[in-house]
Amino acid sequence: MTAPLHDTSVDAEKSTTAGAAAPAGTPVQGRSLRQIAWTRLKRDKLALAGGVVVLLLVIVAIFAPLIVSLLGHPPNEFHQDKIDPLFGTPAGSFGGISSEHLLGVEPNNGRDVFSRIVYGARISLLVAFLAAVVAVFIGTVLGIVAGYFGGWVDSAISRVMDMLLAFPQLLFIISLVSVLPNNLLGMTGSNVRIAILVGVIGFFGWPYVGRIVRGQTLSLREKEYVEAARSLGAGRRYVLFKELLPNLVAPITVYATLMIPTNILTEAALSFLGAGVRPPTASWGQMLSTAVDTYESNPTFMIVPGVAIFITVLAFNLFGDGVRDALDPKGTR
Numbered sequence: 001m002t003a004p005l006h007d008t009s010v011d012a013e014k015s016t017t018a019g020a021a022a023p024a025g026t027p028v029q030g031r032s033l034r035q036i037a038w039t040r041l042k043r044d045k046l047a048l049a050g051g052v053v054v055l056l057l058v059i060v061a062i063f064a065p066l067i068v069s070l071l072g073h074p075p076n077e078f079h080q081d082k083i084d085p086l087f088g089t090p091a092g093s094f095g096g097i098s099s100e101h102l103l104g105v106e107p108n109n110g111r112d113v114f115s116r117i118v119y120g121a122r123i124s125l126l127v128a129f130l131a132a133v134v135a136v137f138i139g140t141v142l143g144i145v146a147g148y149f150g151g152w153v154d155s156a157i158s159r160v161m162d163m164l165l166a167f168p169q170l171l172f173i174i175s176l177v178s179v180l181p182n183n184l185l186g187m188t189g190s191n192v193r194i195a196i197l198v199g200v201i202g203f204f205g206w207p208y209v210g211r212i213v214r215g216q217t218l219s220l221r222e223k224e225y226v227e228a229a230r231s232l233g234a235g236r237r238y239v240l241f242k243e244l245l246p247n248l249v250a251p252i253t254v255y256a257t258l259m260i261p262t263n264i265l266t267e268a269a270l271s272f273l274g275a276g277v278r279p280p281t282a283s284w285g286q287m288l289s290t291a292v293d294t295y296e297s298n299p300t301f302m303i304v305p306g307v308a309i310f311i312t313v314l315a316f317n318l319f320g321d322g323v324r325d326a327l328d329p330k331g332t333r
Helices: 008-021 033-043 045-062 064-071 113-149 151-165 169-179 190-220 224-231 236-272 284-291 300-327
Strands: none
Touching (some): 045 113, 113 236, 190 236, 224 236
């Protein structure tokens, strides 16, 4: 019987490819979950674009005074010479946009819109980030406790979650702001409003995180490594914070990135309704509220903060979706 012909060219190609991929004597190195997730995230161009915009927004918020000193005017400085004395609208076209005022000026008072947009980013991102931190902390602690212990502890925490999810958050914040004093725990003015927004938004946001953490904990507590830790005499605290919590970082991170844009919209809505920060502190929602009276004669003043909110929320959502797909590639949108 004749032996089958052997294609030496294929062998040569395979050996060349293998040699290029892994030189002889070089040990194969494994990749961590973080490296694998980063590789997946780099392939998502929309997520990277959203991440770049988010990074730029954070830089703008941090260095707002420097940016305004270079490209704008003090946010509470009036420029009455830029206002039409008869109609109270900005002089010039497109809301007074010029090389001196990059995004125009506000109607009636002539404050620089660019400066107020930059400082408004500070308020929106500060409230959104801090409220997300509060919600993630409370939701993680209570969610992991409910999922691990079960029984009456799980029932009690779950019923509290259900109650808070059904509570009218906006109405509660508006009523709370109206009755609290202007001085609270050493804070005054807008600092009191910011603290209230962070506390209330974070407090009403933790059930969403708590539900996810509870569900994941119910699944993880039956895993072999948890049973092994128990059999070796590990206490409850060790199991909770050394075995379960590290495996919950991925879903918590994903939900935190998706919670921030929701918090930004909530802060803008509250400022629009007058329950946010007080003037003259700049806020995107407050600017939209002011623009309601002048949008017919000066639509630019409404478009600018509206576009700022839209771009910010879209960037966070794109980045959050990318992080979710990178950490959980088997999940569906």
